[in-house]
Structures are given as C-alpha cells and as structure tokens.
Amino acid sequence: MLELRNINSYYGNIQALHDISLKIEEGEIITLIGANGAGKSTTLMSISGIVPPRSGEILYKGEAIHQMSPDKIVGLGICQVPEGRHIFPDLTVAENLDMGAFLRRDSQQIKQDLDYIYDLFPILADRRNQPGGNLSGGEQQMLAISRALMAKPQLLLLDEPSMGLAPLVTRQIFGIIKKINQEQNTTIFLVEQNANLALKTADRGYVLETGRISMQGKATDMLKNKDIQKAYLGM
Ligand code: ATP
Numbered sequence: 001m002l003e004l005r006n007i008n009s010y011y012g013n014i015q016a017l018h019d020i021s022l023k024i025e026e027g028e029i030i031t032l033i034g035a036n037g038a039g040k041s042t043t044l045m046s047i048s049g050i051v052p053p054r055s056g057e058i059l060y061k062g063e064a065i066h067q068m069s070p071d072k073i074v075g076l077g078i079c080q081v082p083e084g085r086h087i088f089p090d091l092t093v094a095e096n097l098d099m100g101a102f103l104r105r106d107s108q109q110i111k112q113d114l115d116y117i118y119d120l121f122p123i124l125a126d127r128r129n130q131p132g133g134n135l136s137g138g139e140q141q142m143l144a145i146s147r148a149l150m151a152k153p154q155l156l157l158l159d160e161p162s163m164g165l166a167p168l169v170t171r172q173i174f175g176i177i178k179k180i181n182q183e184q185n186t187t188i189f190l191v192e193q194n195a196n197l198a199l200k201t202a203d204r205g206y207v208l209e210t211g212r213i214s215m216q217g218k219a220t221d222m223l224k225n226k227d228i229q230k231a232y233l234g235m
Pocket of ligand 1: 037193
C-alpha cells in the first residue's frame, strides 16, 4: 500500500532521516519505535507532505506522492493524527468531528461514520456539545483519532497516541486502534515510544535510531529480541 524508498529528510541543513526504506501492506498495523529525537515524527510528516523529503520516493498504491501537497495526500486517504493531538479547543466535540469530514460530500455515509465513532467512544457522544478544550488528555486523544477517522482514511498515521496518558487509558486507546484496523480495514502506521504496547498491537515493526532504520521484523519476534528488550522494553 505504501512504500518509502531511500527517503532523506531535512530541517534546513540538519538531516533528520537517512535513507529510510519501509513497506506497509494493506490491512496491516505497522509500528515505528525509537528513542526521543530518532526521527519518528519526521517519518510521518514526510509521508503526509508536511516535511517533504529532499530525496527518495514515497509510493502510495503505486502512485508517487512525495512531491504532493498535504491536502492532496489527505484527499488520497492518508490521514495523520499529530503528536500532542491538536484538536480545536474552542469548538465542541461535534464541531471537531465535522472538521474531519470537511473534504467529504457523502452526507449519508458521514452520519453513519459519526454513529460508529460515538459507539467506539461513548464518552465523546456524552460530551458532544462541550468544547474540546474541556476534555481530559485521554478524551482529547480519542477526539483526535475520531476526527481523523471522519475523513474516512485508508491509511491512518498515529504519532505517539500514548503520550501523557495514564496506562489504563493508553491500553483502552490501543484496544480501539486494533478494533478500527479490524472492523474498518484501516491500515495503521503507529509511531510510539511505548515499544512494549506498540509491538503487542502491531503485526510488524521497524526500529529507528538517529534517523536510520536499524531493525525490522514481525512484532512477535521483535518482542523476543534481546537487543530490543534491552534498549526499548526495559528488560
Ligand atoms: P520524539 O519522540 O521526541 O517526538 P522523534 O523520534 O519523533 O522524537 P523527530 O521529532 O522526528 O524525532 O526529530 C528528529 C530530529 O530532527 C531530531 O534531532 C530533532 O531535534 C530534529 N528536529 C525535529 N523537528 C525539527 C525542527 N522543526 N527544526 C529543526 N530540527 C528538528
């Protein structure tokens, strides 16, 4: 579904990504784990067109997207939930969700998707008329994921959904990520520092170290890998 070929991305003169190559098949959950500053967010932003790569290729369903604008990329069905969530704090929950469907015209289907989201996250239904800024951190993360789902993405890019959340809320959100993948057939690219939970949720994973892919494999194998256990799983 998505292929990165030798991606090099920069901030000014600083090279953040070096020759990143990876593949995501339709229907998979893929995780990218790594330490602070390894380049995880930059990888997502290179895919979504926010930090376009200086060289290399990104192919989505065979089509080159690495020179496309972010709005075109969203239009193709790739949606990113940014780190730190960035919901609209002064808009209500319902209005935030409406914003997610901004590019869509299929109003009947939009209504069904909204019902699905309120089923997934009943707390959002309860709070639909409250400003987004009044929600707890976990609820804001649920809203950010839901807003992206309202765009009906085929590929969902999630940047650190666990950030700043209590373990119980994190587990709940990861359970729902899996559910979205299974029920909606949404392919998921999950960037996470919580390597343990990410690898337990994903089918396959990649490890990023200072802008380079250092390891990859099936998530179940990576959980048993001694180097990964030592560096990322605190064992
Ligand atoms: P974190 O988990 O802390 O978000 P990350 O793995 O997502 O880390 P990135 O945010 O992609 O890492 O950062 C990769 C590198 O690029 C780091 O060295 C970082 O300092 C640098 N970087 C990120 N954003 C900018 C920017 N706007 N300007 C300059 N350098 C940046």
